[in-house]
Amino acid sequence: MLQLVYDSMTGNVRRFAQAVALDCGGTELLDLRQQAPAREFLLLTYTFGTGEVPLSTRKFLQTHGHLLRGVVASGSFHWGHNFARAADLIAAEYRVPVVAKLNKSGTAKDCQSVSTWLRSMNGTLD
Ligand SMILES: Cc1cc2nc3c(=O)[nH]c(=O)nc-3n(C[C@H](O)[C@H](O)[C@H](O)COP(=O)(O)O)c2cc1C
Numbered sequence: 001m002l003q004l005v006y007d008s009m010t011g012n013v014r015r016f017a018q019a020v021a022l023d024c025g026g027t028e029l030l031d032l033r034q035q036a037p038a039r040e041f042l043l044l045t046y047t048f049g050t051g052e053v054p055l056s057t058r059k060f061l062q063t064h065g066h067l068l069r070g071v072v073a074s075g076s077f078h079w080g081h082n083f084a085r086a087a088d089l090i091a092a093e094y095r096v097p098v099v100a101k102l103n104k105s106g107t108a109k110d111c112q113s114v115s116t117w118l119r120s121m122n123g124t125l126d
Contacts, residue, residue, distance in 0.1 A: 004021055016072075041067055042118060047087075052085070073098075074104060
């Protein structure tokens with residue numbers, strides 16, 4: 001089963017990750033600033049600077065990127081073409097799918113679609 005690993009500065013990504021974990025009962029949730037993944041994981045992070053990947057996420061991926069299987073990034077619509085761009089950068093560098101892009105802490109529909117993706121991945125891993 002994939003783990004859920006998140007990076008969050010002001011809480012939007014953490015709230016979304018918690019909602020997905022609740023929806024997929026039994027999925028382990030890790031804060032990448034505090035814990036290391038034990039196996040393959042879905043990363044949930046945010047966009048910082050001007051369409052950039054936060055330094056904390058970049059450093060984490062330098063060590064654990066080989067276990068990355070998909071990425072979700074949060075951002076804010078008002079950033080225009082840089083909206084949630086961290087997802088595109090990570091997906092291209094690590095050759096994984098962009099599972100979702102969230103405005104702030106996302107919607108119930110975002111939560112459902114990420115949960116569905118996670119269950120399909122878990123089905124193939126179990
Ligand atoms: C300094 C700063 C720069 C940001 N740059 C971007 C950006 O380039 N693109 C984007 O979509 N969102 C950007 N955001 C918005 C955050 O990615 C968004 O608020 C996100 O939900 C934060 O997640 P968190 O609450 O889990 O930390 C920026 C926010 C801050 C404070």
